Amino acid sequence: MVSRRRFLGYSAAALSAPLWAQAISAPFASAAPETLKFVLRNDSGTTAHAYIAGFSDIEKKAVFIRPDGTQYFPEASGPVPQPLAEDPAIPVAGSVEVTVPRMYGARVYFVTDDKLTFQAVRGADGTTAVVHPNFVSDTDPNFGKDWTFAEFTLNSVQLYANISYVDFVAAPISLHLTAASGDQHVPGMPTGGMDQVARGLREQGGSWSNLVQDSGGSVVRVLSPNHRAADFAGYMEPYVDQVYAKYASERLYIDTQRPDLGVLEGGVEGSELVFGAERFAKPSTADIWSCNGGPFANNPGSDSPERLAIVPRLAAAFNRSTLLINPEQPHGEDPATFYQHAVTNHYARVVHANLPDGKGYAFPYDDVSSNAGEDHSGKVNAGDPEVFTLTLGALR
Secondary structure, three states: OOOHHHHHOOHHHOOOOOOOOOOOOOOOOOOOOOEEEEEEEEOOOOOEEEEEEEEEOOOOOEEEEOOOOOEEOOOOOOOOOEEOOOOOOEEOOOEEEEEEEOEEEEEEEEEEOOOOOOEEEEOOOOOEEEEOOOOOOOOOOOOOOOEEEEEEEEOOOOEEEEOEOOOEEOOOEEEEEEEOOOOEEEOOOOOOHHHHHHHHHHHHOHHHHHHEEEEOOEEEEEEOHHHHHHHHOOOOHHHHHHHHHHOOOOOEEEEOOOOOOOEEEEEEEOOEEEEOOEEEOOOOHHHHHHOOOHHHOOOOOOOOHHHHHHHHHHHHHHHHOOOOOOOEEOOOOOHHHOOOOOOOOHHHHHHHHOOOOOOOEOOOOOOOOOOOOOOOOOEEEEOOEEEEEEEEOOOO
8 A cells, every 4th residue: 555645755845745754665676767758638628737846856855847857946045935936837738748857745736727826935944845836725826726736756666646636626637657567547537527526515515515615606626624624623523432432342453454563453442442552542523534633643753563554544444434334444345335424524425426437535545445456546656657647637
């Protein structure tokens, strides 16, 4: 399992996810190429620009890739965000090819009928970070624009990429990876899919309708509940109480899916869910939505291997609301039973329901699966990539 958190790597300075200083690993026999051809396609029916932004694998600095494949390293003079010294936008009329070097914590942005505003800021350590578009605040100059992104890391091991809905659903992107070992394709959200997701959440009612963002009289994106966590205070707690009551008298098994750790057996002791030396207090709704708070807080430098293996599987089961029906996580999980409880992550439910193949990252550990051959997250990855194509579709 290559989680989105591991994929994001070192991208904390500019992206919405926290720091995960762990490299991606995979059983590939040879090194991935030092550069890779990206094909950017515009099937949106209107003008579009792309931005390739992340961190350089060699320099370990924030970088943009120019249309000609050269690298632009923005520099900031102080702690106040300032405009970039140059425009790194890549016009995408039909399709364009860009040679991309090894990068991590990277994104390919698309925006239609406009350009995006990025800024640079100098940190206390003297390094420059990029301030990426803010999709939460309506005071951000990018708020009312139609933009979206896919994530990727290209390192010495592989290319790994996904279409993330962990933050929001917006304009559709599809991915196609041509590799010597075989092609991989992720269709992503179809045209009109965002409006369908918005409709589904409005029909769900309650705080779910608050996730729909409008600008100029139309939907521009649909947020993950993690970005409206205060609206859901107390929402998951009744379900959590039922889970802890169940495992006060029954046993819960977590398969770490690691041969050195195996299956861990646990149960509730007092007010905590206990697996050996690892103890988990009841998570709040915000902890569950973020997969990174309270008992699910990520501390890769200090957490035990057991805890690092338990958290993703436990957090995924809470988001999918399967802990009351399956005491063997993630084995015994059936995707047909995901999100069927009345108290669940309905954002994830509606997102998956509107994806042609049902695959996409709707919460940070949406890659948890019962076996290695099963994928819920909609990723592509290979150690022998040849061409990576990202296609922007029509929003409506």
